[in-house]
Amino acid sequence: MTKFQNDLFLRACKRQHVERTPIWIMRQAGRFLPEYRAVREKADFLTMCKTPELAAEVTIQPVDIIGVDAAIIFSDILVIPEAMGMKLEMIESKGPKFYDPIRTVDDVNKLKDIDPTKNLKFVLDAVSLTKKELNGRVPLIGFAGSPWTLMTYMVEGSGSKNFSEIKKFIYNQPTAAHKLLERISDAVADYLSAKIEAGANAVQIFDTWGGLLSQTDFEEFSLRYIQKIISQIKRKDEPVIVFAKGVHYKLDKIAEAGADVIGLDWTIDLNAARKSVGDKVALQGNLDPTVLYANKKKIKEEAVKVLESFGKGSGHIFNLGHGILPDVTPENAKYLVDVIKEESKKFH
């Protein structure tokens, strides 16, 4: 059991008392940092994911540079479909591409079962190495995409405007869709268990595309499999965070699915969310990421509004409502971290 110099993040996940609100930032190991871009110049994105030394280096950068209270391992949610046998390419400034997207049950059947300790050893090595180098300074978060979000990429093949292919797939081939979701769920559960085994102190499931679904479809095609994963993860007391972007409804059901923490985007009112989930889970979020384009006065004002909307007491992890944008200045990001460290004291 690691003894942390700063375990505010973990205590907040468990709704235990904290002296101030912890903060980390989605995509904090990313392009907004010049130190990240310097590493990125030496290696392409997937090579960085697959080289534990590079992954560890950029994972730790935001802890050193902007002072966040947790690290999140540098990786990508699409390493899972790649490990299942899909050829993945990251196209500069366009995003990910699978050249052979899933369209039929045969395509689903052709996917391989994965053993994370073999197929995804590079991630586990990156986790162990990062843990060693962090040396107990802050906790380390592991993550994965939700089955629905991974399936969306696997079927669309790339980013999408209307998400027509994935919707055709679930409406016209629901059996194949559920089969695929089952297989992804098993892979994600094994993967997150292995990350915890390798040293991750918490895990976050990103359901980036949950908000594309109607409320009943969200329960059928996304939440059900998130629940399955949470029930299968092998863990001691490592918290599970569920971040379902655009999902503004049924937060109580996400809590019932076993999440310890619910991540919220910036369109949600934290106060209303807290009322609807009661004491069941902690909440993470939810400053509009574009507020970091503003001047410091405005950043402080909006950050304090988020603290106020959650209100007094523990169970809040400050974060943005979505990933930090690549053209935000590190100065503004660091300022946000400093503001939260100082201003949140009075809420505890």
Added chain:
Amino acid sequence: MTKFQNDLFLRACKRQHVERTPIWIMRQAGRFLPEYRAVREKADFLTMCKTPELAAEVTIQPVDIIGVDAAIIFSDILVIPEAMGMKLEMIESKGPKFYDPIRTVDDVNKLKDIDPTKNLKFVLDAVSLTKKELNGRVPLIGFAGSPWTLMTYMVEGSGSKNFSEIKKFIYNQPTAAHKLLERISDAVADYLSAKIEAGANAVQIFDTWGGLLSQTDFEEFSLRYIQKIISQIKRKDEPVIVFAKGVHYKLDKIAEAGADVIGLDWTIDLNAARKSVGDKVALQGNLDPTVLYANKKKIKEEAVKVLESFGKGSGHIFNLGHGILPDVTPENAKYLVDVIKEESKKFH
């Protein structure tokens, strides 16, 4: 005063008794119809908008072909910024582009005031001509973009992934932003008044990008100006519909802003929405547009779920939760219309 053969749509907007739920479909005058594509082959998009005969022709097509209960004038929300002096181009399969986006208060000052009866006469002529050709079969809807949504396009210059420019603009130049919103609001109010004068029986304000904003920003930068427009529109009893995509909160405030009907996307539960707005407004929506990719059994099932979620009584206009997608078959769209005409009877 037009005597309609079918005024179900208008009665539902006013929450009066109807024998069945009326239906129309956002973007019904659009690419999914081969008859539309035939017209589009002869003229580019903006030429179609500016040629009353062509606009009238495609406006009436869905009334004839799929049997909807209202027509909506074929046009584009960006004719307003164009009339204010911004050079607009529609780039095939990429969307709209302004070559000289607004970035400073000087850019705002350079915009022209519009007189719809001069600068946008082509739309008014299209409305009059369509009314004549419809000859009272169904009501005709006019529309405009909300000030926030129009400003988003005017500042971004085109579609956007992160909407960085518009957010920088409102956070760093709020005075310029409010000045621009004021000017757009006046233009939109005059424009919608002129459309009603020309014969539109209802108007819809599209706030396509309302959902990009946090709840407080939505009130400050969007809702406030929608309210201003509604208070300025010259009308007798023509209903105003407000459709703010992604805005799942404060529906009661949209009702208080003076909307007669609130349009809802497919992530909203109609039953919960109805409870939150009470008897103040009618609701329009909200089938997931991608359900039209499914087979007929599924389409019927999901359409009935929407009827059920609103429940019994008047004040519901059936629609999709967003525009119909270009690769939906006319057969499925017509099937949806038929299903609603038949299945909704038992809710009244």
